[in-house]
Amino acid sequence: MVTTLGLCAGLTAIRFIMSGQFLIAVWLVLFAVVVDGLDGLIARRLKATSDFGAQLDSLSDFLNFGVTPGFLVYQMALVPGEKSGGWIFVLVYVVCCCMRLARFNVAQSRAALNGDAKPAGHFTGVPAPAGALMALLPAFLTFETGIDVSAWPTLVELYIGAVGLLMVSRLPTFSPKSIRVPRERIAWVMVGLALVTGIMLAEIWRALISIVLLYAASLLHSAVKMLLNRRRGRP
Template sequence: MSEEDPDLPREAEGDSLPFLTLVPNMVTTLGLCSGLTAIRFLMAGQFLTAVWLILFAIVIDGLDGLIARRLKATSDFGAQLDSLSDFLNFGVTPGFLVYQMAVAPGERAGGWIFVLVYIVCCCMRLARFNVAQNRAATNGDSRPATHFTGVPAPAGALMALLPAFISFETGISLADHPTLVELYIVVVGVLMVSRLPTFSPKSIRVPREKTVWIMIGLALLVGIMLAEIWRALIVMILLYAISLVHSAARVFLNRRRPRP
């Protein structure tokens, strides 16, 4: 056989990719598998395991974009994969979990409508985010946003899971208060598609001399979450809700202020 057999298909130039460029998509796929597995466990009634898998997917969502930027491996395919993964992990899965914990035990058929509203709002939130990203890329605007418009999908998922966190911490059965849970999850969905400016971590700037205190604070936060995970998450979500109220009040006052 000659060194190059003409009967064998030749690899087109540019078909091969460096392995590192696949790492962000692999991380995104790992998060997607976590969300899908969470659905499997919540259908079996193992809600605690399902919540842990959703939390893992939230952590993964924060890592894949960071890894892609660090490795300079961003791509249109990765962006679309991440968006579809977010819809499942932060829209469909939390909605189904809340439905199974609060609505399904009482056989409230109408309760599904409220969960449906939340899932659709999450889908619309992600679609609007994609349009904004594409528009910024077209205009050549690479500046980090100082705030989000509406509650982002991962934060919305955490807020939607607040009833589950309270149930794990206190032992309260969500099936005893289905109406409150249904109304709450609709509010979360509306906040996701709202035009309310919300907190963005990208807007934080830390002075170099204070980085050591940030590391100490992070260690303290991790220790607290390991010791009292549900209580810590409840407090974090309540603090985030306070920031939403503050943002809404500031928008209202700015609109009421007379223009010169």
């Protein structure tokens, strides 16, 4: 049910993109990101996980975090400049998102067959929701600063193409599952999260820009660390 709600949000976002109402569309994608974070948690809490739910979740993610953000960036930043080549980079992003989700499904199936229920301490490549937030950076910049990103179509094209490639990369990336909070500190963490959420809602676009930039910095750190480990002969 929760996954279906996110799917409806993504589909509705496409409707608003087609009518040029990009702000509403971005809010709907952000809503889908929140729903995606909650649906798995709710399913596990209720012990209602299933193969059907997992497949539906992946299909929903492809629409919400692949098709919709790619279409939004194309309509908002690339169509006004009449750069026909921009569609190629959007295709790269969307196809990479699809491949990333397919790879994730295969990995999950293999883990289930092998009886390996222990989650990894990191993701391999940028996960789809994070990729969507990164792809929407041009929109965040427009809403926060008023910059017309369509004036730099080549930069936007290269950027969204790079985000797509990061999703299918083998780069170890941050996973919230790696965070372990002691039971006695959970209350303090919840208070902190509430404060951060309040600050974000007050300055939503600035906060999202900061989150994307910090995440990009973590990717750079991870890439450097991976290269150094390879030189030292470590996995």
